Amino acid sequence: MNTIIQNILVFAAIVGALAFLLRKFIWKKSKSKKACGGDDGCGCH
Amino acid sequence: MSKQINVALIGNPNTGKTSVFNALTGLNQKVGNYPGITVEKKEGICKLPRGVKAHIIDLPGTYSLNASSLDENVVIELLLNKNDKDFPDIAVVVTDVENLKRNLLLFTQIKDLEIPTLLVINMADRMRYKGISLDIDYLEAQLQTKIALISTRKKEGIDNLKHLIANYKEVSVTPCIKASDIDKEYFENLQKAFPNQLLYKLWLVITQDVNFGKTDRKEIDAVANFKTKSKADLKRLQQKETIKRYQFINNVLREGQTIDVSQAKDLRSKLDRILTHKVWGYAIFFVILLTIFQAIYDWSSVPMDFIDSTFAFLSEWTKNQLPQGAFTNLLAEGIIPGLGGIVIFIPQIAFLFLFISVLEESGYMSRVVFLMDRVMRRFGLSGKSVVPLISGTACAIPAIMATRNIESWKERLITILVTPFTTCSARLPVYLIIISLIIPEGRFLGLGYQALTLMLLYFLGFATAVLSAYILNKVLKIKSKTFFVVEMPNYKLPMFKNVALTVLEKTKSFVFGAGKIILAISIILWFLASYGPGDDFNNAESIIKTEYAAQQLSEDEISQHISSYKLEHSYIGITGHAIEPIIRPLGYDWKIGIAIVSSFAAREVFVGTLATIYSVGNDDEATIKNRMAAEVNPILGGPLFNFASGISLLLFYAFAMQCMSTLAVVKRETNSWKWPTLQLFIMSGFAYVVALIAYQFLK
Ligand SMILES: Nc1nc2c(ncn2[C@@H]2O[C@H](COP(=O)(O)OP(=O)(O)OP(=O)(O)O)[C@@H](O)[C@H]2O)c(=O)[nH]1
C-alpha cells in the first residue's frame, strides 16, 4: 500500500518536472510579448 | 464608469521618471542613478481624487524628439500616433531641477505637438544645496503650463501632481515656438501641401527615420517624400530649431530661475576630480572592487556553512522519519540536496547585489562608466557599450536589452555578442564552490587568496569581452560613429528602500528562477540515477557480493560498492559514460559532465546537480562541500577537484555560452538565429580549448 502511494507520488513528480522543463525550453510560446525592462531579470533562468 | 486618463511620463534620462511613476502607482519599478535604466515602456494605474483613475506609462529617457536610438523611438512613435490606445491625454514631462535648461528642450518640443503638457520639476530637495530658487508663477505663465515642483525622495508635491493630472483639461495646448519662425518660406509651403496636419508633427516625420510601426504608412510616406530641401538643408533647419528653442528657454529662465552660487555646497566637482582621475580613479575603483569581493567572502562564509549543514541534516532527517520508499528517497536524495545547491548561495548573491545597487544608487557607477570609456576607446568601442558590460555582472539578459540605447547597429551587435562574457551572477555559485575546493584559505596583505581569485575571474570575463569586441570590430569593419557623452548624475546617499528592494528582487529571482529549474532537474536526475536498464543494474547486489566475496568487507563498505555500481549502470551513468570521452581530456569525470550538460538550462544548477548525483544511494549526513571534496578521480586517483581540473572548470564556465535564456534574447534582439548560433558554438568551443590547455598544462 505504502509503496504504491510513494510510487504514484514519484511518478507525478517526474511528469510534472518533465512538463515544466519542456514548457520552459522547448515549447515556449506566447510569453515574449510581455514587457521586459531592466530589472526583473525577465526570463533570466 | 468614467474613462481612464492616459498619462505618459516623459523626460531626459535620469530625471526621476520611474521614481515619479512609482510614487504615483505604488509599484516598484527599478530605479537607478544612471541614465538608461528604463528601456521599455511600463504601465501602472494611479488613483486620483474623486474616484478618477489614471493609466500611467513610464517611458525610456529621451534627450529630444529627434530620435537616434531604439529606446527613444518608443517615445516618438507613441506621441505621433493618435490612434495608439496609449496615446496620452496628458504628457507629464519630468525634469531635474539642476538641469532645467537642458531638460526643457524636450518640454518645448512636446508642447509644440499640442498635447496638453504638464511640467514636473523633480528633486526639489536638491535646490537648497545648489542655491537654486524658482519663480513658479512666472514660469507657469511663460511656459503656458502647470508646474508641479516635487521631490519623490522626500515625497513632497505628489498630491499636487495628482490634482493637476486630474484637471488635465485646464492645461493649455498653445505651442511654445511657432514652426514658421524657424523658416517662414519652407514651413508655409509645407502647410499648404498638408493643410489638415499639425505643422510641427509634419516636420518631425520629415526629419526622422523612425519606424512608425502602427501609424498609417501611406500618410507618412507622402509626408516624408515632401522634398523641397536637401538632407543637408534639413539638418541646418533642425539646428536652427534647436537654437530657437534654447533662446526661448534662456529667456524664460533668466527671470524665472536664480542660482546663488555662493550658497551651493558643491562637493561634487571635488569628488569627481578624484574619482575620475587618470590614475587615482582607477586605483580607487580597484580598491573598491577588492573590498567588495573580500566582503562577499568574509560575510557570507558563516551563513553559507550554516545553510549547507542544515540541508545535510534535513536530508538525513527526511530519510529517517518518513516511511521508507521511492518518494522518500526522491525527497532526501533528489529534491533536498538539489535545492540546497541553490539556497546555499543566497548570502553571496544578496551581498553582490547589495554592493552593485549601492554603487548604482550613489552615482558612482556612472564614474566607472566614464573610467571604462577611456579604456574602451582604445579598443574602438564607445562608452555606451560599457553600461551593458557592467550591468552584465547581474545577468546578461537585461544587459543585452540595455544595448538598445546604442545608435550604431554594428556597435550594438558587437556589444550584444560580447556581453555574455561578463561574469553574471549565475556563474558565481560555480566559482565560489570550486574556488573553495582548490584555492587555499590563506591571506596576503589581508586579502584572501580566494577573494583574489574570484576578482581575477571577474577581470578575465571583462577582459575577454573587451578583447573579443576589439577583434569583432576589426572583422566586421566598423566605423564607429556613436559618440558618447557620459551623463554624470549627482552623488546621492543611496536610499535604503531602493537598495533593499533591488537586493530583495534580485535574490528572489535568483532563488525562484533557478530554484524551479533545479527542482525539476533534480527530480529527473534522481530518477535517472536511481533506476537503470538491464541486468547490470538490477542484479547489482549479487554481482558485487560475488565479486568481493573473497575479501573481508564490512557491511558498510559492501553497500557503498553496491550503490556506486548501481549509479554507474543507471540511466544517467550510461549517458554520462557516453559523453565522458569528450570531457575526460579536460580532467572531468562523467558526473561533472552531467552537471555541465544540465548547466545549459541555467549555470546555477551546476552545484545542485552534483549534489543530487552524489547523494543518490549515499546514507551519511554530509554537506555538499564535503562530498565534492571527497570525490576521487576514477582513473588517476586523488581528489577529483584538484588544482588542474578546478582551474579547467573555472575557465570553462568563464567562457562557455551556457544560457538558453540569453540565446533566446539575442535571437529576439538581433532578429536572427545566426548570431546566437555563432555565440553558442564559438564561445563554447573556445571554452573547451582553453580548459583543455589549462588542464593539460597543470595536471
Ligand atoms: N535627490 C533626489 N533624488 C531623486 C529624486 N527622485 C529620483 N531621484 C534619484 O534619481 C535617480 C534616477 O531616478 P529614476 O527614477 O531611475 O530616473 P529615470 O528618469 O526613470 O531614469 P531612466 O529610466 O534611466 O531614464 C535615482 O537615483 C533616484 O533615487 C528626488 O526627488 N530627489
Ligand SMILES: [Mg+2]
Ligand atoms: Mg526610468
